[in-house]
Amino acid sequence: MPELPEVETIVRDLSPRLRGRPLRNPQLFKTDVLRGISSSRFLRVLRNNRVEDVTRRAKHVVILLASGERMVVQPRMTGALIVYDRRLRADERRYVVLRATLGNGSILVYRDVRRLGTITLLDQARWEAYTARIGPEPLTSEFTGERFIERLSGTKQAIKKAIMDQRRIAGVGNIYANEALFRAGIDPSRRTDLLSSDELHRLYRTVRHVLRKAVRAGGTTVRDYRNGTGGIGSYQRTLLVYGRGGDHCTRCRTILTTTHAIDGRATTFCWRCQSVAR
Ligand SMILES: [Zn+2]
Incomplete structure (x- = not known):
């Protein structure tokens, strides 16, 4: 299960590849990973929204969008959030839950074999409530x-x-x-x-x-x-x-x-x- 180091690694890999890119033609193939949002609203918010930043909070990947909303992904046991700069092989396509093209030939994919992971979309107020429920980050200098x-x-x-x-x-x-x-x-x-x-x-x-x-x-x-x-x-x-x-x-x-x-x-x-x- 991705813990802090795994999610931090994902974020460091994704950040330079996603920042400033638009999410074009987002497609959702399975809706049961979504939490607190309908698939139609989720796709409407994502479509052509630009990624401003990619950060980590606890074991979650947080993708800040230009609209001010945050897409929060918790990959859990079997999920993977990957940017490919090539076409997907057949085995890679198999468990794709969400995909969007990035306007430069790259593709953002969320793949989840057993769909134990979750994706949610939070506005500023809901984000603040969400992050307030989680304890402090252990690798910061303030964490004595x-x-x-x-x-x-x-x-x-x-x-x-x-x-x-x-x-x-x-x-x-x-x-x-x-x-x-x-x-x-x-x-x-x-x-x-x-x-x-x-x-x-x-x-x-x-x-x-x-x-x-x-x-x-x-x-x-x-x-x-x-x-x-x-x-x-x-x-x-x-x-x-x-x-x-x-x-x-x-x-x-x-x-x-x-x-x-x-x-x-x-x-x-x-x-x-x-x-x-x-
Ligand atoms: Zn021993």
Whole structure:
């Protein structure tokens, strides 16, 4: 699932290719990805609208249009937002949900195999309400260790669940929560309110570290994730625990454990390196 680093990569790829371009002849082949807008109104707003800017908020791609509206795309498990500067191959055409030509021979495509992703169109007021519900961006300079601790205060939830809660902190999902907790030596099931200030500061540093490194690597491709030009990321080579259940811990050689008991998602950890008394 695209998390902060994957969506950041998509945005960096798309931004120079979309900025200033008109969305010509937009076509929507499946309407079930739309949220809060009819397909006819969606297409009417898009048609010949110009892209002013492409940014990221949490795990969402935000395309600001000249009309002032924002098209917000959340690719989730199987979606990909790609600009092609050539004709699409048959296999690439297969799962196209939305396409528009950009007036320079390039094509913007939103493709989604299982259509788990969503697209919405927000005016300024609805955008402000939308973004206000999401927590702060963890890679900004204003996001200090104190801010991190403050966002996690007052909850008995498992720490892994708390750092993945988008209302508390933006952009962290299952992959980077697993990785950051391992690097910080914290048991993912620990109660957030029982963690020490030292542990939280350590986790603050590892969360930022894995997100930064993954942005630099162009994200993690484990299944369907593709960047904004259809390529793959490389952070999967750096993963220490995610997807490695049953393998040896890189630090102590203990067999890594995978559990679904914390939040229904796969949590992989080392019971030795991530125990309370370490
Ligand atoms: Zn270990």
